[in-house]
Amino acid sequence: xxxxxxxxxxxxxxxxxxxxxxxxxxxxxxxxxxxxxxxxxxxxxxxxxxxxxxxxxxxxxxxxxxxxxxxxxxxxxxxxxxxxxxxxxxxxxxxxxxxxxxxxxxxxxxxxxxxxxxxxxxxxxxxxxxxxxxxxxxxxxxxxxxxxxxxxxxxxxxxxxxxxxxxxxxxxxxxxxxxxxxxxxxxxxxxxxxxxxxxxxxxxxxxxxxxxxxxxxxxxxxxxxxxxxxxxxxxxxxxxxxxxxxxxxxxxxxxxxxxxxxxxxxxxxxxxxxxxxxxxxxxxxxxxxxxxxxxxxxxxxxxxxxxxxxxxxxxxxxxxxxxxxxxxxxxxxxxxxxxxxxxxxxxxxxxxxxxxxxxxxxxxxxxxxxxxxxxxxxxxxxxxxxxxxxxxxxxxxxxxxxxxxxxxxxxxxxxxxxxxxxxxxxxxxxxxxxxxxxxxxxxxxxxxxxxxxxxxxxxxxxxxxxxxxxxxxxxxxxxxxxxxxxxxxxxxxxxxxxxxxxxxxxxxxxxxx
Amino acid sequence: xxxxxxxxxxxxxxxxxxxxxxxxxxxxxxxxxxxxxxxxxxxxxxxxxxxxxxxxxxxxxxxxxxxxxxxxxxxxxxxxxxxxxxxxxxxxxxxxxxxxxxxxxxxxxxxxxxxxxxxxxxxxxxxxxxxxxxxxxxxxxxxxxxxxxxxxxxxxxxxxxxxxxxxxxxxxxxxxxxxxxxxxxxxxxxxxxxxxxxxxxxxxxxxxxxxxxxxxxxxxxxxxxxxxxxxxxxxxxxxxxxxxxxxxxxxxxxxxxxxxxxxxxxxxxxxxxxxxxxxxxxxxxxxxxxxxxxxxxxxxxxxxxxxxxxxxxxxxxxxxxxxxxxxxxxxxxxxxxxxxxxxxxxxxxxxxxxxxxxxxxxxxxxxxxxxxxxxxxxxxxxxxxxxxxxxxxxxxxxxxxxxxxxxxxxxx
Numbered sequence: 030x031x032x033x034x035x036x037x038x039x040x041x042x043x044x045x046x047x048x049x050x051x052x053x054x055x056x057x058x059x060x061x062x063x064x065x066x067x068x069x070x071x072x073x074x075x076x077x078x079x080x081x082x083x084x085x086x087x088x089x090x091x092x093x094x095x096x097x098x099x100x101x102x103x104x105x106x107x108x109x110x111x112x113x114x115x116x117x118x119x120x121x122x123x124x125x126x127x128x129x130x131x132x133x134x135x136x137x138x139x140x141x142x143x144x145x146x147x148x149x150x151x152x153x154x155x156x157x158x159x160x161x162x163x164x165x166x167x168x169x170x171x172x173x174x175x176x177x178x179x180x181x182x183x184x185x186x187x188x189x190x191x192x193x194x195x196x197x198x199x200x201x202x203x204x205x206x207x208x209x210x211x212x213x214x215x216x217x218x219x220x221x222x223x224x225x226x227x228x229x230x231x232x233x234x235x236x237x238x239x240x241x242x243x244x245x246x247x248x249x250x251x252x253x254x255x256x257x258x259x260x261x262x263x264x265x266x267x268x269x270x271x272x273x274x275x276x277x278x279x280x281x282x283x284x285x286x287x288x289x290x291x292x293x294x295x296x297x298x299x300x301x302x303x304x305x306x307x308x309x310x311x312x313x314x315x316x317x318x319x320x321x322x323x324x325x326x327x328x329x330x331x332x333x334x335x336x337x338x339x340x341x342x343x344x345x346x347x348x349x350x351x352x353x354x355x356x357x358x359x360x361x362x363x364x365x366x367x368x369x370x371x372x373x374x375x376x377x378x379x380x381x382x383x384x385x386x387x388x389x390x391x392x393x394x395x396x397x398x399x400x401x402x403x404x405x406x407x408x409x410x411x412x413x414x415x416x417x418x419x420x421x422x423x424x425x426x427x428x429x430x431x432x433x434x435x436x437x438x439x440x441x442x443x444x445x446x447x448x449x450x451x452x453x454x455x456x457x458x459x460x461x462x463x464x465x466x467x468x469x470x471x472x473x474x475x476x477x478x479x480x481x482x483x484x485x486x487x488x489x490x491x492x493x494x495x496x497x498x499x500x501x502x503x504x505x506x507x508x509x510x511x512x513x514x515x516x517x518x519x520x521x522x523x524x525x526x527x528x529x530x531x532x533x534x535x536x537x538x539x540x541x542x
Numbered sequence: 543x544x545x546x547x548x549x550x551x552x553x554x555x556x557x558x559x560x561x562x563x564x565x566x567x568x569x570x571x572x573x574x575x576x577x578x579x580x581x582x583x584x585x586x587x588x589x590x591x592x593x594x595x596x597x598x599x600x601x602x603x604x605x606x607x608x609x610x611x612x613x614x615x616x617x618x619x620x621x622x623x624x625x626x627x628x629x630x631x632x633x634x635x636x637x638x639x640x641x642x643x644x645x646x647x648x649x650x651x652x653x654x655x656x657x658x659x660x661x662x663x664x665x666x667x668x669x670x671x672x673x674x675x676x677x678x679x680x681x682x683x684x685x686x687x688x689x690x691x692x693x694x695x696x697x698x699x700x701x702x703x704x705x706x707x708x709x710x711x712x713x714x715x716x717x718x719x720x721x722x723x724x725x726x727x728x729x730x731x732x733x734x735x736x737x738x739x740x741x742x743x744x745x746x747x748x749x750x751x752x753x754x755x756x757x758x759x760x761x762x763x764x765x766x767x768x769x770x771x772x773x774x775x776x777x778x779x780x781x782x783x784x785x786x787x788x789x790x791x792x793x794x795x796x797x798x799x800x801x802x803x804x805x806x807x808x809x810x811x812x813x814x815x816x817x818x819x820x821x822x823x824x825x826x827x828x829x830x831x832x833x834x835x836x837x838x839x840x841x842x843x844x845x846x847x848x849x850x851x852x853x854x855x856x857x858x859x860x861x862x863x864x865x866x867x868x869x870x871x872x873x874x875x876x877x878x879x880x881x882x883x884x885x886x887x888x889x890x891x892x893x894x895x896x897x898x899x900x901x902x903x904x905x906x907x908x909x910x911x912x913x914x915x916x917x918x919x920x921x922x923x924x925x926x927x928x929x930x931x932x933x934x935x936x937x938x939x940x941x942x943x944x945x946x947x948x949x950x951x952x953x954x
Contacts, residue, residue: 097807112722112799117642128788134724134795136803175643177699191699241783258701260642265684274638275694277701315784396782404780406791409803411810416818423821427828434832441839442936 037466059479067487082208086352121349147268149343170348197326216251216286433523472520570873573826604794666711676711763796
């Protein structure tokens with residue numbers, strides 16, 4: 030029997046051209062399947078690091094339908110879709126990555142609630158559901174409050190800065206504290222003992238906006254005391270959060286440091302004479318946020334809450350978003366998908382993907398030097414369905430069809446040889462085995478090659494996220510097994526037809542021809 | 543060879559190879575049905591799903607940022623599109639309230655009631671003076687306010703200079719209102735001197751086409767909305783300030799905005815399936831090619847005999863071309879029946895109406911014909927160009943070039 034397997038392999042070598050076609054087809058299928066299993070699941074450790082560090086999470090969860098999934102689109106019922114325009118205070122990541130939702134409007138189904146959570150209990154349950162997802166290491170609610178004005182004095186001159194945002198920085202539970210520490214340009218970032226104190230950190234790059242005629246502000250610096258005016262947050266009976274500006278309060282904060290957060294670099298070329306010169310510009314993620322410690326933020330909110338007694342922050346305020354930290358960034362897309370399925374109503378998106386969508390509309394950073402002519406507006410997006418499994422299946426079918434066609438041609442062209450083998454004692458099973466072994470050998474070789482090419486890159490991504498070698502090996506074996514099994518199944522099934530056609534060949538008839 | 547004999551030969555060839563015919567039929571039917579059902583029918587169903595929620599709306603609702611006059615932009619837009627309108631203009635501005643930093647709409651209340659009667663379910667009256675306000679019922683309920691209560695607003699960012707407006711009316715936007723509820727579900731005030739109109743609600747639009755322009759197609763509300771945005775952006779280019787630039791944006795929506803939006807979202811959600819469809823086509827084409835190339839190899843002797851008895855390349859092309867054509871025609875008939883049947887089943891499951899336009903089927907037929915022609919070109923071409931020697935002795939068949947022997951004396 031092994032002789033016939035060896036014959037099949039020799040035949041494969043003899044018909045190199047045809048064999049190569051099968052190998053290439055299976056290699057392509059192997060590449061695509063491995064890419065969908067490995068590469069599309071996540072990213073290297075430094076991808077969108079600035080965004081993740083600032084936002085306090087690797088995945089964002091919004092209450093608003095900034096990103097509609099196929100399940101949400103299917104909520105079709107009479108009058109189900111409405112044009113809405115966010116007429117209130119738009120705060121948090123949505124304001125930076127999807128500002129168009131506020132100014133141009135979006136489509137919404139009235140059944141969906143708007144805040145991330147309509148009550149403290151709901152928020153707790155939501156966080157629990159997310160934390161129970163395997164691979165999630167923590168959840169950071171993105172707590173923010175609007176600051177219509179902040180005042181500070183400098184050498185006796187009063188200054189006013191309008192339209193800022195106060196944000197609770199989750200420095201107890203943030204995996205990317207080093208990003209913010211490296212971004213400090215004066216003073217210092219928060220220390221653990223700052224929690225509960227009236228200290229703040231501000232964005233220095235906001236002052237650069239005057240170059241684009243957006244606003245002309247003098248910003249407070251290290252050591253200066255700012256007085257922020259904050260409206261009182263409250264929830265109505267439907268769980269909607271509102272800000273009561275008629276009962277605003279003022280709080281003093283001392284600036285301990287200011288930062289400038291570089292987020293990405295853009296490049297373009299200019300032509301000088303006959304020479305093309307490459308220019309680059311580093312962009313900074315400039316926001317109106319004033320960062321303060323979480324206990325300080327909670328104390329402010331609770332002191333402003335309506336009524337007396339023990340009021341928790343989540344009773345009167347809903348986070349603008351939830352930032353989810355993951356254990357291994359190499360699987361962040363898979364986790365985002367899992368969370369999306371569990372939550373249903375919320376918009377869930379990984380930070381790298383959110384950044385990519387925003388960057389397409391030249392968001393969120395201001396651009397000062399790079400010439401920009403055509404600036405598409407941001408808009409509500411639909412989250413593509415995952416067609417990778419179906420695509421992989423069809424791709425394997427195509428590759429298997431190529432393999433089977435080659436096998437059929439092989440059988441037709443070597444009828445005499447096959448008949449001679451039968452005449453000298455080869456059984457039908459042996460002949461079928463010979464054909465199958467040739468096809469399977471070529472297919473598996475191609476798939477293995479395709480798998481290896483992608484796997485090398487995917488392994489580098491895993492190494493960058495400090496995945497243990499044991500886990501990398503387990504993943505490699507698992508995915509390799511899947512790819513090879515799919516290859517063997519597809520190629521083996523399709524190659525059966527030409528292989529079994531050899532059974533009909535009779536030595537006498539063929540040799541007569 | 544007579545035509546009748548040609549058809550008889552083709553019919554005989556098809557009868558002799560039922561498996562090959564069946565395989566080709568299956569592949570072609572799958573390609574035709576899949577493409578039609580996916581591209582048109584599925585798209586239509588998604589469209590219907592979004593239309594099911596279509597809002598009734600005015601031809602155009604448009605606004606520019608607070609403090610900017612809408613008239614120049616609107617005039618230029620209407621002039622470009624040669625449109626006249628009956629519209630209502632107002633002022634949309636932001637103010638600090640007990641419910642947040644919200645937009646308030648100031649307009650002529652009588653004009654609102656006259657232009658859009660029955661658009662509001664009103665208790666009380668619309669404001670007649672700048673010291674009065676009508677609130678959406680939901681707002682009043684959240685605040686625990688009633689008619690006659692005071693509603694405080696401030697347009698000063700430092701929260702100074704508060705005005706207390708008397709609530710004269712509570713309203714809900716009627717479901718029959720011609721504009722999106724979100725537009726009017728905000729405090730309504732009377733316009734006062736100095737207000738700069740920055741929002742327009744177009745009640746009716748009519749084409750004002752001068753003589754000589756009669757051939758021009760009427761402007762649709764969608765075009766008007768798109769043109770408004772274009773005119774605004776032309777005069778106010780989007781600053782490169784990231785999200786900081788967005789407060790300076792305009793907005794304009796037409797009646798079908800929601801439908802277009804959900805259509806676009808549906809396409810984006812299902813964009814990956816186009817790749818699967820393309821790959822499916824590759825599978826169908828490859829399958830047809832495989833069946834035909836194997837048939838060519840199996841029928842080498844038959845083709846050699848045809849050439850030996852004197853059939854010309856054109857006649858051979860007719861025979862094989864006719865075989866493929868008959869199978870394709872049969873596949874089209876079966877495929878159309880499958881489309882009509884399956885389409886109704888899928889529509890019934892989705893509780894929508896399933897109508898297949900003939901144009902969709904014929905477009906798929908055209909694409910399918912191109913695919914079959916491409917897939918059959920090589921095998922049929924090889925059958926036509928191969929010589930008897932090449933066919934009988936299993937030599938290579940050259941489609942595009944042949945070896946030329948220059949000399950019979952052993953030299954080339």
